[in-house]
Amino acid sequence: MINVTINGKEIQVPRGTMLLEACRQAGADIPTFCHDPHLQLAGSCRMCVVEAKGRWNLLASCVMPAENGMEIETESPSVVEARKIILELLLARHDLSCHTCERDGDCRLQDYCYRYGVKESRFAGEIIHFSKEDPNPFIERDYDKCIMCTKCVRVCKEITGAEAINVKDRGHHAAISTAFDGNLADSTCVFCGQCIMVCPVGALTSKVSMGKGKPYQVEKVLTTCTYCGTGCTLELNVKDDTVVGVSSNRDERYSPVNQGALCVKGRFGWDFIHAEDRLTTPLIRKNGELQPASWDEALDFAAAKLKQIKEASGPDALAMFASARITNEENYLAQKFMRAVIGTNNVDHCARL
Amino acid sequence: MSNYKDIIASVKDTRGGIIEAFHALQKEYNYIPAEAFREAARVFKLSEAEAYGVGTFYSYLSFEKRGKYIIRMCESAPCHVAGADEVLKALENHLGIAVGETTPDGKFTLELTECIGQCQVTPVITVNSDPIGNIDPQRIAEVLAPFK
Amino acid sequence: MAEEKRIILEYADQINPENAGEYIKVGGYKGLEKARAMSRKDVIEEVKKSGLRGRGGAGFPAGLKWSFVPEAPVKYVVCNLDEGEPGTYKDRIICQKNAQAVLEGMAICGTAIDSTKGYIYCRGEYPYVVDLLNKAIDSAKEAGVLGDFDIEVRMGAGAYVCGEETALIESIEGNRGEPRFKPPFPGVEGLWGVPTIVNNVETFAALPYILSNGGEWFAGIGAPKYPGTKILTLTGDVNNATYFEVPTDYNLRDVIYTLGGGIKNGKKFKAVQVGGTSGAFIPEQNLNTPIDFDSMSAIGAALGSGAVLVLDETRDIVDVVTRIAKFFEHESCGKCNPCREGTFRAFELMEIINDGLGNAGDLDTLKILGRVMKNASFCGLGQAAPIPIQSTLQHFEHEYKRKFL
Numbered sequence: 001m002i003n004v005t006i007n008g009k010e011i012q013v014p015r016g017t018m019l020l021e022a023c024r025q026a027g028a029d030i031p032t033f034c035h036d037p038h039l040q041l042a043g044s045c046r047m048c049v050v051e052a053k054g055r056w057n058l059l060a061s062c063v064m065p066a067e068n069g070m071e072i073e074t075e076s077p078s079v080v081e082a083r084k085i086i087l088e089l090l091l092a093r094h095d096l097s098c099h100t101c102e103r104d105g106d107c108r109l110q111d112y113c114y115r116y117g118v119k120e121s122r123f124a125g126e127i128i129h130f131s132k133e134d135p136n137p138f139i140e141r142d143y144d145k146c147i148m149c150t151k152c153v154r155v156c157k158e159i160t161g162a163e164a165i166n167v168k169d170r171g172h173h174a175a176i177s178t179a180f181d182g183n184l185a186d187s188t189c190v191f192c193g194q195c196i197m198v199c200p201v202g203a204l205t206s207k208v209s210m211g212k213g214k215p216y217q218v219e220k221v222l223t224t225c226t227y228c229g230t231g232c233t234l235e236l237n238v239k240d241d242t243v244v245g246v247s248s249n250r251d252e253r254y255s256p257v258n259q260g261a262l263c264v265k266g267r268f269g270w271d272f273i274h275a276e277d278r279l280t281t282p283l284i285r286k287n288g289e290l291q292p293a294s295w296d297e298a299l300d301f302a303a304a305k306l307k308q309i310k311e312a313s314g315p316d317a318l319a320m321f322a323s324a325r326i327t328n329e330e331n332y333l334a335q336k337f338m339r340a341v342i343g344t345n346n347v348d349h350c351a352r353l
Numbered sequence: 354m355s356n357y358k359d360i361i362a363s364v365k366d367t368r369g370g371i372i373e374a375f376h377a378l379q380k381e382y383n384y385i386p387a388e389a390f391r392e393a394a395r396v397f398k399l400s401e402a403e404a405y406g407v408g409t410f411y412s413y414l415s416f417e418k419r420g421k422y423i424i425r426m427c428e429s430a431p432c433h434v435a436g437a438d439e440v441l442k443a444l445e446n447h448l449g450i451a452v453g454e455t456t457p458d459g460k461f462t463l464e465l466t467e468c469i470g471q472c473q474v475t476p477v478i479t480v481n482s483d484p485i486g487n488i489d490p491q492r493i494a495e496v497l498a499p500f501k
Numbered sequence: 502m503a504e505e506k507r508i509i510l511e512y513a514d515q516i517n518p519e520n521a522g523e524y525i526k527v528g529g530y531k532g533l534e535k536a537r538a539m540s541r542k543d544v545i546e547e548v549k550k551s552g553l554r555g556r557g558g559a560g561f562p563a564g565l566k567w568s569f570v571p572e573a574p575v576k577y578v579v580c581n582l583d584e585g586e587p588g589t590y591k592d593r594i595i596c597q598k599n600a601q602a603v604l605e606g607m608a609i610c611g612t613a614i615d616s617t618k619g620y621i622y623c624r625g626e627y628p629y630v631v632d633l634l635n636k637a638i639d640s641a642k643e644a645g646v647l648g649d650f651d652i653e654v655r656m657g658a659g660a661y662v663c664g665e666e667t668a669l670i671e672s673i674e675g676n677r678g679e680p681r682f683k684p685p686f687p688g689v690e691g692l693w694g695v696p697t698i699v700n701n702v703e704t705f706a707a708l709p710y711i712l713s714n715g716g717e718w719f720a721g722i723g724a725p726k727y728p729g730t731k732i733l734t735l736t737g738d739v740n741n742a743t744y745f746e747v748p749t750d751y752n753l754r755d756v757i758y759t760l761g762g763g764i765k766n767g768k769k770f771k772a773v774q775v776g777g778t779s780g781a782f783i784p785e786q787n788l789n790t791p792i793d794f795d796s797m798s799a800i801g802a803a804l805g806s807g808a809v810l811v812l813d814e815t816r817d818i819v820d821v822v823t824r825i826a827k828f829f830e831h832e833s834c835g836k837c838n839p840c841r842e843g844t845f846r847a848f849e850l851m852e853i854i855n856d857g858l859g860n861a862g863d864l865d866t867l868k869i870l871g872r873v874m875k876n877a878s879f880c881g882l883g884q885a886a887p888i889p890i891q892s893t894l895q896h897f898e899h900e901y902k903r904k905f906l
Contacts, residue, residue, distance in 0.1 A: 043682040044837045046877045057884065058876045063682040078876055082839070085873040089842035122866055123842075125849040148841065163400030167677065167835070168409040170660070172845035174835030179394075179401035180387065180416070188400060368693075369675030372658055376625070397675065410677040410834075411658030413625045429587035430778050431736035431810055433824045467661065467828055468587035468778075469626040472736045472808075473743050482628050 002068035007075070019061035019072065020048055028074040031083065031112050033200050034149040035062040038250070038259065039158055045149055046086055047112065051076040058082055084116050092123035094201075095144035102140075103202035106215035109147060130175060136184045138191045138207055138268045143175055146203040152176060152195035159261055164189035193267040197248040197260055208268050209245030213237065218244060222254055225266040229327040232258040234266055243273045310342060319346035357381075357389035361396050371397040371407060375414050383423060383462075384415045412466070420455040420462035422500045424448075425479045429468035435475035436490075441465075443490035444478070447497065460500070505760070506722070506748045508730050509706045513598035519636040521644040524601035530646045532712030533605050536612045537648070544613040548708070550716030552728040557581055557664070557701030558776065558805040559881075560727065560794040563708075567613050569688040570696045576616035577697040578607050579687075580705055582623040582630070583669055585661035586777030587828060588808035591732040592702035594744050596630050599706060600637040606705030608650040609712055610698055617649050620692070622669050625658040661832035665880050666699040667691075668834065679836045680880040703732060703807075723749030724793035731792060731807050737773075738765045738813035747792070754788040757811055768813040772897065776805020778825050779885035781892035782818065801892065818900050822889050823851040829886040840883025843874040847890060857906050864894065864901060 001012045004019075006026035013022045023030050033045035043063035050061045053071035058079060061072075073079065090109060098104045113119075130143035150167060153176060157163045164187040168177040178187040196204045218237040225232040233255035237245035246267050248260030272278055282298035283290040293301070309317055320342075322334045335347045360381055364373045374393045378385050385393075385408060394404035408414050426432075426441045445451055448461050455462040471477045474486025478496075485496055507513070516523040524530070536544045549564030570576060580603060584592040596603060607619040623631050634654050641647050660678045662668045667681035670692045691697025707729055711719045720728045727749050733756060734744045740762030747756070757763070757773060764770050772782045775792070781802040783790075790796050797804045812818065826848040835841040850867055853859045871887030878884045894901065 041682065042836075044879060046838050046879065049877050060682065060877075060879070065684065078872075081869070082873045082877040085870060086838045086842075086877065089838060089846065092846065093842065123846045123849075123870075125846060148835070148838070157403075164402055166400075166402040166406030168406050169835070170410050170677075171830060171833040171835045172841055174841065177402070177405065179390075179405040187402065369673060371675040372672065373656065376656055376658065399675075407675065407677055410679075411625070411660050412831075413659030428824065429828060430774070430821055430825055431588045434737055434810075434812065434816065434821060466626075466659070467831060468585065468589070470584060470590040470593050470624070472588050472590055472734060475736065475742075479626075482626070 002066060004066045004068075005071045007073060013066055015065075015068075017066050019050060019059060019064045019066050019070075022066045023050060023061055023072065023074050030061055030074060031108070031115070032062060033108055033147055034151060036151050036154070036198055039151060039154040039198070042150055042154070045147070047083055049079055049082050050074045051079050080116065083112070084118055087113050087116060087118045088121040088123055090147050091118065091121040092125065093127055093144075094147070095142070101145070101202040102205040102210060102214070103199075104214050107202060108200040128172070134183050134185075136189075136191065136207075138264065139184060139189075139193060139196065140205045140207045140210065141176075141184075142203055142205070145201050146176060147201055148174065148176075149200060150176075151198040151200070152204060155194045155198045156189075160190065160192050160194050162188045162190050162192070165195070191264040191268065192262060193264070194261055196267075197250070197262075206245060206268065208271070209237070212244035213239040220247060220249075222249060225262070226325060227263075227265040227269065228324050229331070230257060231327070232262055232266055233260075234262055236270070243270055246270050306342065315343035316346060318342050318344055319348070322347070322349045324349070324351045357386065358392055361389070361393050365396050369397075371399060371404060372411070372414075375408055375411075379414065383419045383421065384417055387416070390416065418455075420460050422460060422480050423462045423464060424497075425464045425466040425469070426452075427467070427469050427471075427475075427477045427479075428465050431468070431472045432476040437476045439490045440476050440478070440488050440493075443493045447493045461497075505745050506730050507746045508710050508722075509595060509602060509703070509732065510598055510746045513594075516599075518596065518598055518600040519633060519640055521601055521637070521640040521646055524599075524605075525644065525646070528713065529601050529709065530605055532709035533608050533612070533646065535712050536609045541613055541615060544609065544712070547716045548613070548711060551711040551719040552716075552726070553704065553707055553711060553719065554727055554794065555701055556703035556707070556731065556807075558586075558803070560804070563700060563704055566688060566700075567610065567698060569686070570614045570698065571689060572615075573696050575618075575695045576614055577692045577695065578610045578614070578616050578619040579666075579669065579673070579692060579697055579699040580607055580619065580621040581664065581666065581669060581699055581701050582621055582627070583657050583661075583664040584702075584806060585624055585626075585664050585832070586779065586806040586808055587825075588734060588736045588774075588810050589777050589806040590734050591744060591807055593627055593630055594732065594734075595702050595706050596633060600634055601641060602706040602709050603634075603702055604637060604641050604647065604652060606700075606708035607652060608647050609708045610700065610705065611650045614696070614698055616698075617651060619650060619652040620673055621652060621654045622663070622673055623654055623656055624663075625656050628656070631656055660834070661828075662834045662880070662882050665882065668880070669699065670697065677834070679834045680882075682879070723751070724791055724796065726795050727793040727804075731804065733760075733792070733807045733809055735761050735809045735811070737809075737811035738768065738816070739763065739811045740765055749793040750791045752788075753783070753790050753792055753809075756792065756809055757788070761809075761811065764811070764813050766813075768815060771812045771814045771816055772818060772893075773812070774810040774889065775808070776803040777808040778810075778828055779803075779882075779888055780805050780808070781888050782822075782896060783892075784896040801895070803888075818893055818897050819851070819855050819904055822893050823848070823855040825889045826851040826886075829882070833882060833886075837877075837879035837883060839874045840878045840880075840886065843870055843878070843883065844886050846870060847874075847887065851890070854901055854904055857904050859901070859905055861902075861905070864898070868894065 031047045034042040043060045048061045049058035051073040218239045220235040235247045249255045250260035281292045284293045320338045338347045471484040477486045553563045554560045663672045663678040665680045668678040672678040687697045732746045745760045787800045829844040830848040833840045833844040871891045
């Protein structure tokens with residue numbers, strides 16, 4: 001263990017602990033854009049800089065291991081000055097249409113500008129505009145709001161493994177891009193939307209939820225995705241008793257299976273919930289027409305038919321085709337039912353197709 | 354046009370050598386054709402987005418078709434004080450193109466560059482990386498004559 | 502004094518740099534032979550004794566850097582030949598005059614840190630130097646002098662930031678040339694994750710002479726705390742704009758007036774920028790300063806790469822600094838916010854001022870922006886980019902103000 005003094009408070013941390021962690025442990029609130037505990041460190045946004053006694057420059061706390069005897073100030077005049085100027089530099093290139101932004105109220109740039117009283121930028125020069133054109137149904141890419149934290153690039157590579165996007169060009173002209181600025185649909189993008197999950201501002205948002213509710217207007221209901229047996233946790237965003245979107249819960253305690261990561265279906269495929277033609281009861285065909293029935297009715301009907309076929313034509317006249325949307329345990333029961341109750345090995349599963 | 358696959362294959366055993374591949378392609382074509390780029394990404398096991406990020410980072414690499422002769426005018430401070438601006442204007446007039454453009458006959462592309470390390474003979478231009486120093490706006494026609 | 506002292510360039514133009522045999526005839530590869538007969542620890546001690554400090558600009562003691570390298574099955578020696586600092590061409594000159602000394606220096610480092618593989622990262626602007634080095638390596642291999650030490654030349658592609666050692670490593674690995682955070686330092690975790698020593702061409706080229714003549718001999722030359730010689734490249738408004746090798750206690754005024762032959766066309770001196778485009782502008786009153794690292798630091802300047810740009814009395818210093826600001830805007834890698842956005846806005850502000858549209862508020866903005874870039878940027882590029890602006894605001898603020906309408 002080593003000793004570090006943070007804002008006058010001495011604490012002990014294991015050797016190798018990053019200053020960011022140490023500062024948070026000491027109760028200091030350190031702002032970050034590019035830091036994400038699930039991704040490789042970048043150290044690039046420089047919002048987390050702190051002042052260490054005896055150092056000529058500020059230290060990026062997310063990538064600087066604490067050293068024994070370090071004396072750290074997290075809100076010294078030069079730290080605050082640096083953070084304010086960085087925010088002003090970002091504002092100078094940022095499309096400040098917060099009133100129509102999907103992330104209004106849940107935006108780190110807003111939060112930090114509020115925290116440091118940054119009302120406007122003194123850098124009033126050229127703004128480079130990027131095209132929003134990307135005709136995919138899921139991900140809105142508005143790089144006029146991008147702050148170049150590169151979390152989207154890292155999550156695409158490190159968690160999803162798609163490597164569909166990267167930083168292109170350099171300096172002020174650098175931007176997030178697919179190869180040759182192509183559309184996401186023509187890239188290796190799988191539309192998992194993990195990039196939306198990690199974006200700290202409104203640069204990447206869901207087209208499916210657009211205009212349906214701001215972050216503070218929706219209630220987040222923790223649930224399990226029904227699309228497959230993996231059991232990913234997700235949050236249904238509910239406004240006026242209507243699901244308007246899906247967001248990630250990255251807390252391991254609530255989302256032990258996926259830690260917030262989802263696939264295209266889980267993140268964007270929730271429109272069935274309120275679909276007009278969604279089945280809400282079992283249907284039994286009577287006189288050539290499907291008619292609503294109760295579950296008891298439907299199950300009795302199915303059981304009777306299975307019995308009847310087995311008796312008339314033998315167990316091998318029956319087969320079960322199970323679904324990946326149910327769990328492994330349920331699939332186990334399904335095959336057990338076919339073998340032990342019906343007496344046939346005619347069992348298959350959609351995941352084999 | 355020689356086969357880009359052979360060009361890439363000739364450097365394929367160079368560890369992390371995609372930049373070497375890009376150089377080799379540019380030596381042949383003066384730019385990196387998209388098809389060849391995709392092959393290089395494949396050979397060096399990079400996603401296309403990653404390889405594109407690498408290729409666009411370096412100012413000597415280009416994904417756009419360029420002329421047979423790439424003229425670069427150095428505009429760094431030592432060349433600047435030696436009159437690079439006037440030389441650049443003279444080059445633009447002589448070639449009839451602006452910086453970043455290629456002559457209609459596909460012969461010359463005019464680019465700007467930062468210091469090319471020939472500061473004993475400022476102002477300096479390069480023609481396909483060969484430096485030519487002590488450029489005088491009056492001398493442009495003479496200097497470029499061998500490339501016509 | 503006021504004379505050159507040639508160690509690295511002693512046989513310039515007298516031997517063919519490609520030919521190992523010619524180099525051996527003038528005493529070449531003796532240092533390596535000696536190093537191989539010594540223990541690794543003793544080689545490092547000898548280099549420490551010489552006081553040799555990195556010639557790329559940071560001035561870090563070479564022997565100390567080597568001593569941090571841990572034991573590992575694979576280690577690399579990397580030679581930084583990415584000299585992109587405008588006004589600098591000393592590394593090219595060293596290669597074109599004495600390439601074998603660079604190879605020998607790398608092999609000496611290989612002996613000291615127990616590495617058998619070296620890379621030379623040559624900037625993309627020097628394809629002819631790449632050809633020369635490849636021939637020089639072939640010749641040295643043929644002569645058998647490198648033993649089991651292998652050297653491979655890699656080429657940059659027009660990115661100043663790759664002169665930063667971790668960005669250089671990224672580039673050799675085939676990535677975008679963006680710097681890595683430190684620690685871990687390359688000496689512990691460098692190229693492909695293994696211990697790697699990155700030194701400048703000039704640092705490596707000094708090693709053969711240190712080993713063959715002894716560390717003490719080298720420590721006795723020039724400034725005691727930054728001993729040896731330094732190769733300077735003189736540009737701008739001087740009569741004799743060329744390169745020189747001088748002892749490190751050489752006086753800046755003598756660089757301009759003795760070696761440089763004074764200001765061109767009988768004009769008067771206005772300012773000199775030492776250390777390349779990222780260096781400080783120095784006014785007349787500070788000219789009587791030795792060029793060594795610490796003396797330069799004491800007047801708020803830096804020896805840096807050893808480039809010296811002289812401006813005469815007629816020069817528009819704001820215009821020159823505007824051009825320099827464009828350089829940094831062009832070369833910022835874009836990774837960190839202060840540098841990516843800061844170099845862009847600094848250039849914008851300089852253009853406004855240079856065009857006569859500025860005001861005192863713009864100077865205040867430049868000052869605070871420069872301070873934040875220096876304090877908070879990721880690497881040396883963003884940290885140094887404001888220096889030309891800051892130093893001219895310090896010494897030549899009246900020239901800025903004169904531009905205001």
